[in-house]
Amino acid sequence: MLKSKHVPQLLILLSFQVGMSQSIEIKGSVESNIGIENINIINKTTYNYAITNAKGEFAIMVRLNDSLQFYSMLHKTKYVVVNKNMLLLKTIKVALEEQVNELSEVTVGNTLTGDLFLDIQNRKGEPPVNFYDVGIAGYTGKIATQSERRLNEATTGGGFIPLNPILNAISGRTKQLKNQIKVEEVEALMQSIQSRLAKDFFLLNPLDEHLRMEFFYFCADDDNFIEACKNQTDFEIFKFLRMKYEQYLENRSDTED
Structure with missing residues (x-):
């Protein structure tokens, strides 16, 4: 039989374990x-x-x-797994890193030497060739995003054996760029x-703001989100949203129970 002095400790332990399996509200803050x-x-x-307020709370x-998942257009996406300490303290603090989009160094125009006469002699005065002016069909399609341009650079290369695709596949950079584009x-x-x-969807399918x-x-x-919604009619997208709406309500009901 358990001694009486161990009963309070056992009750505290049991209540803590029960609390671990239930949803609780934790408050947090973000640093950046x-x-x-x-x-x-x-x-x-x-x-x-x-979503965080002006104080990051x-x-x-x-x-x-x-x-x-912590996400914004200015930060690197970060994932945090909830542990026992977070549940016990009901608080969490997360530091986010800036999402840096590096640009390659470019030189605009000719490099000047400081010698006026030499710079005049070396200047190039020919106007740039416009493919419309000479009757050559130019590219008029969708302009690639920065991630798409990086992926193209990572998967193409020159020479007898292109090294870029091989090196990037080994390092995992190609896979990372594909995931970023998606x-x-x-x-x-x-x-x-x-x-x-x-607006129209929630008129027919009520949901708190x-x-x-x-x-x-x-x-x-x-x-299947992209396949179900990209280049589809509004009617088809509404059908997909309605299906997800029922799943969403069912998931919330299970969570609250």
């Missing part, structure tokens, strides 16, 4: 050198959603081992659908 407001926090396990429902494509498509269809952005991230996380 380039801005801490309007940073998206998504619980990738339960699809709860939060937020609150979100979590359980043990839930995965939290993330950008999904984000752009989601924002487009939200701006065009959100603070849950709507969470719902769209839930839709975008579907593996």
